[in-house]
Amino acid sequence: MSANLTTLAYLPTIVAFILALKFLSSPKHARLGNQLGAVGMALAIAVTLAQKHFYGLGYGIIAIGGVIGGTIGWVGARKVKMTDMPQMVALFNGVGGGAVALVALVEFHEKAGLPGRIIWNESGAIIISALIGSISFAGSMIAFGKLQGLVGDRPIVWKGQRVGNILLLLIGITAGAIILGGHSYQLIWLLLIEIAGALAFGVMFVLPIGGADMPVVISLLNACTGLSAAAAGFELRQNVLIVSGMLVGSSGTLLTLMMCHAMNRSLGNVIFGAFGQIQAGGGEGASNEGLTVRSTTAEDVAIMLAYAHKVIIVPGYGLAVAQAQHDVRQLADLLTARGVSVEYAIHPVAGRMPGHMNVLLAEANVPYTQLKEMDDINSEFPQTDVSLVIGANDVVNPAARSDSTSPIYGMPILDVDKSKAVVVLKRSMNPGFAGIENHLFYEPETSMLFGDAKDSILKLIAAVKAV
């Protein structure tokens, strides 16, 4: 195939990717969109295989590598639990970044072996894609390790960390700049130094970030991998890579900023704030002394729920940990059958990545029409008889509205404290993921149902049936 014909043959792929993203605007068409994206990808692979006459050995290596990688990806995608989705995304993102860096390495090695200098824009693209791809690979692997519990979940900080990180990045950038500007453009060890510096930076920059902020980091690294793929498009002179990579780069950046916005924090604060590590004294403005917690029983809660007109369920990550999604749905069905209006209030950062809770509830066959976003449901709390908070904490903490000393001050929250009664299902009085005290638990309209979320819900189901 001629180069022009190839470029033309890649166009349907570009259209398919754009439509795939566009169709994600509605849950009705989202799946079709993703399948369209997959078809676009298959087409791009076919066009690439047809465009040059590779030798048998080349096809063989491509096929074996593809089958091995594809099998790993397929098995991982089928086996992963929905609660573990964030680390799966981190892993798939990391391998993409790694592939970009390896492609850059080979491109450099081959082009440096030819007489004459590499064209400036191609060597620039090699340097950028190797740098960002390596950072993305190493950072994603650490993010995966943290979420999987292989690396400490809490932020790891040490003295001189920021200076050290900047130095590592500078090593990478300097090595790249020497390649680009100097006469030693053909020295592959310079590129290896650049990659090593970028890998070390990727590790060091994710280590100090707490598990609660990991989704933001993954989203950022996702955008980085996209960007590096776009750079690879400049080095290989392929528009399909430039467009697809940059689509991911820019949409990923927007998504990252939206996530930060939902937590009312700047991206810089997330990356450099070491959140979850300094909160020991958080919220000093109000102490808990003299406040009492009202503990309740499943029977009492069942009566409240059964005779309510309107119940809003506020699920948090604790629900997912307890694997209680299906039981919650059963409870909701029981209440609905009694004529109670039941809805779910989903905070944008509930779960361990944005929209994670929606996936977990969808898995339990909760229709998405019952899942209400924060802005849509907040006005309904004053008319709500019972808000049932299950394993959520920071996203219902009124300190975010009122206590300017709280680390989460300013974060938009679900206004459950405005409903007529609040029942909190919680294992113990331990503070949540971010380690912040929650005054909702001490409010007079709040009662606490202590215990494992799944046990408590099973007890509630039995009690509601007995009412």
Added chain:
Amino acid sequence: MSGNTAVFLAELTVLILAIFLGIEVISKVPTLLHTPLMSGTNAIHGIVIVGAILITGANLHSTLAQIVGFFAMVLASANVVGGFAVTDRMLEMFKGK
């Protein structure tokens, strides 16, 4: 203007347009679908598989290209297959009333 510069500028134009297109197409995605969005875009950057195929197949005189290209193929195809498959598994679960 040399041929290379002209091509580069055309590529740059495409890049800039893709930036705005990316922002535009996802600005209407509801938070309901943010997790599938993340894993779906994740699958799309697996397009680097095109690069992995090119470097592996086109550099047959080079052992390094073949070895590194093999690993690039493994990583990129795990990205592509895993990304699309896991997104499909998630979206399959979203049902209306």
